[in-house]
Amino acid sequence: xxxxxxxxxxxxxxxxxxxxxxxxxxxxxxxxxxxxxxxxxxxxxxxxxxxxxxxxxxxxxxxxxxxxxxxxxxxxxxxxxxxxxxxxxxxxxxxxxxxxxxxxxxxxxxxxxxxxxxxxxxxxxxxxxxxxxxxxxxxxxxxxxxxxxxxxxxxxxxxxxxxxxxxxxxxxxxxxxxxxxxxxxxxxxxxxxxxxxxxxxxxxxxxxxxxxxxxxxxxxxxxxxxxxxxxxxxxxxxxxxxxxxxxxxxxxxxxxxxxxxxxxxxxxxxxxxxxxxxxxxxxxxxxxxxxxxxxxxxxxxxxxxxxxxxxxxxxxxxxxxxxxxxxxxxxxxxxxxxxxxxxxxxxxxxxxxxxxxxxxxxxxxxxxxxxxxxxxxxxxxxxxxxxxxxxxxxxxxxxxxxxxxxxxxxxxxxxxxxxxxxxxxxxxxxxxxxxxxxxxxxxxxxxxxxxxxxxxxxxxxxx
Ligand SMILES: [Zn+2]
Numbered sequence: 001x002x003x004x005x006x007x008x009x010x011x012x013x014x015x016x017x018x019x020x021x022x023x024x025x026x027x028x029x030x031x032x033x034x035x036x037x038x039x040x041x042x043x044x045x046x047x048x049x050x051x052x053x054x055x056x057x058x059x060x061x062x063x064x065x066x067x068x069x070x071x072x073x074x075x076x077x078x079x080x081x082x083x084x085x086x087x088x089x090x091x092x093x094x095x096x097x098x099x100x101x102x103x104x105x106x107x108x109x110x111x112x113x114x115x116x117x118x119x120x121x122x123x124x125x126x127x128x129x130x131x132x133x134x135x136x137x138x139x140x141x142x143x144x145x146x147x148x149x150x151x152x153x154x155x156x157x158x159x160x161x162x163x164x165x166x167x168x169x170x171x172x173x174x175x176x177x178x179x180x181x182x183x184x185x186x187x188x189x190x191x192x193x194x195x196x197x198x199x200x201x202x203x204x205x206x207x208x209x210x211x212x213x214x215x216x217x218x219x220x221x222x223x224x225x226x227x228x229x230x231x232x233x234x235x236x237x238x239x240x241x242x243x244x245x246x247x248x249x250x251x252x253x254x255x256x257x258x259x260x261x262x263x264x265x266x267x268x269x270x271x272x273x274x275x276x277x278x279x280x281x282x283x284x285x286x287x288x289x290x291x292x293x294x295x296x297x298x299x300x301x302x303x304x305x306x307x308x309x310x311x312x313x314x315x316x317x318x319x320x321x322x323x324x325x326x327x328x329x330x331x332x333x334x335x336x337x338x339x340x341x342x343x344x345x346x347x348x349x350x351x352x353x354x355x356x357x358x359x360x361x362x363x364x365x366x367x368x369x370x371x372x373x374x375x376x377x378x379x380x381x382x383x384x385x386x387x388x389x390x391x392x393x394x395x396x397x398x399x400x401x402x403x404x405x406x407x408x409x410x411x412x413x414x415x416x417x418x419x420x421x422x423x424x425x426x427x428x429x430x431x432x433x434x435x436x437x438x439x440x441x442x443x444x445x446x447x448x449x450x451x452x453x454x455x456x457x458x459x460x461x462x463x
Contacts, residue, residue: 036317037343038280040192041123042270043334045094046259047087047136048202048299050288051080051311053256061215063256066264067313070281072322074315075359077329081370081388082287085307086300088138089374090286090331095119095145095195097335097350099371104441105143106374106381112144115443117348119335120148120193126344128193129184133174135167135199149195151178157199164227166200166208166255168262176269191342196266200259201289203227203298207254211261215254219247234297249291280316280341284334294414300376303386303395304414308372314355316341325358328388330370349442366390371436387433394419394429398437405429 051057054064056071057078083093088108089100095118100106103116112118120130132149135157139145146152155170175196184190205225207216223229223244230248233240240248263283270276288307290296299307312329314337332352339346340354357364372386386395391409396402405419405426419426 038316038318038341039278040275040280041128041194041338041342042279042281043094043193043195043338044263044281044283045091045195045197046201046283046285046311047197047199048287048289049256049285049311050306051078051285051309052288052306053253054311056313057311061253063215063253064260066260066267067283067311070263070267070283070315071313074281074313074319074321075323075325077312077314077355077358078324078326080284080310080312080329080331081372082285082308082310083331083372084374085287085303085372086374086376087136087286088143091139091143091145091197093331094284094286094334097332097346097352098442099332099351099436100374101437102351102439102442104443108138108376108378111142112147113441113443114144114147116147116441117350118145118148119338119346120195122148122335122339122346122348123191123193123342123344124148124150128191128342130193130195131178132195132197133171133178134195134197135171136197136202139197157202162228163206164199164202164204166206166258168198168200168259171196171198172262172266172269175266176273179269179273179275198259198262200262201252201255203230205248205251205255207251207258211254211258212251215257216250217246219243219250221247223247225251230298237295239295240292240297245291248297252289252291278317280314280319280338282334282338283311283313284331285310286331302375303372303384303393305408305412308386314341320359323359325355325364327355327358327364327366328368328370328390329355369432371433373436382437385433385437387429387436389429389432392422392425392429394426394433396430396433403430 053059054067055062056064056068056076082090084090084100089105092100092103092105092112096103096116104110104113124130130149132152133155135155140154141152153174155167157164157167159165175194204227221244225248270279287299288309289299290306293306294304330352333355336346336350336352337355340356367390370388374381375383377383383399384395384397391407393406393408395404403419403426404417405422406414407418
């Protein structure tokens with residue numbers, strides 16, 4: 001029996017059709033437009049990674065040599081907005097192409113409802129083997145985000161003493177092990193969708209040697225980068241001295257450098273297995289991190305650019321090297337873009353757009369309206385909302401009705417609110433926001449009361 005026949009025999013009818021269609025496309029090796037079609041997809045989410053701390057996004061420190069190399073051989077989206085400033089809702093958007101409120105995933109106790117379509121379900125039904133390794137309790141199977149993945153591994157991020165440790169080596173090891181699985185057949189005869197979630201850049205900021213010495217300058221203060229200490233400082237609204245702040249940033253940068261080395265090992269592993277040339281690689285993040293640019297640290301409670309400005313790098317067969325796009329993009333665009341690039345366009349309802357016109361001679365809407373929502377304020381995740389149209393960004397506090405309006409073109413650091421001065425723009429953006437807030441989830445929430453484990457784990461990771 002041929003390998004293809006054996007795959008078809010153990011597949012569902014929908015999947016078997018997908019395998020057949022995929023095999024025919026891959027025999028030609030090209031899509032409808034004559035461009036090479038990536039055989040496999042590697043989607044990587046690096047938790048808590050703000051774009052502006054990567055050299056390929058203009059950072060002055062060399063934190064990211066392997067990501068920079070990936071960026072040089074692919075497409076970099078320079079202006080990407082996270083759909084929320086914390087882990088669970090943003091990953092729901094990444095894996096569904098829906099805003100958190102439309103996916104019913106705004107609060108810690110939410111679980112993805114079964115009728116919500118996911119990218120993994122879509123690709124499984126169209127012939128892909130789908131696998132995932134995640135490194136946060138909130139993305140474990142309790143979230144429902146495993147929907148559509150044939151295997152979905154959760155690598156625990158906590159030690160028994162509550163410390164959060166860097167587990168990137170375990171994520172990379174597991175990923176390479178999955179690629180070596182004999183069930184996948186010879187010579188990559190199955191198409192693989194592999195989703196990896198790395199948690200190392202998230203606090204605790206605990207970089208190891210040799211990366212620590214490369215980024216962390218001498219420091220004699222008391223800050224150790226642990227999550228309980230950071231949340232304590234945040235609760236106290238304590239303004240940090242410049243030396244303390246610099247130390248926290250050094251630790252954060254060292255964690256990026258350490259994580260980047262693991263990505264280098266992962267990419268080398270793809271190369272060694274002969275998969276690199278056939279794989280679409282997409283790297284992004286779920287949100288950034290604050291270092292008191294606007295008075296706060298950590299993330300989850302607001303929409304400043306340091307919190308919602310994330311990277312998005314796409315590289316692989318058929319993509320141009322070194323192209324940069326400043327078109328506004330969002331996490332909701334990843335699923336439709338991936339699906340389109342592997343010639344399996346999303347049929348299900350989604351909020352995002354296919355970004356591939358950025359390099360296919362098309363036009364992407366510059367005045368596109370984007371939202372960010374779902375704060376980590378458990379008692380009121382709808383307290384603030386964000387809307388953007390082109391460079392204009394409005395944040396509305398839904399409880400006290402306060403508004404901030406910024407022109408990111410003229411004021412990228414968001415120092416001066418124009419809400420009163422530009423009242424017409426403010427009104428227009430408010431109207432767009434109200435319409436978005438009125439939208440209902442496309443399926444009802446599976447909201448559950450947070451259990452004691454949830455509450456305890458939230459506390460440990462700084463929420
Ligand atoms: Zn996160």
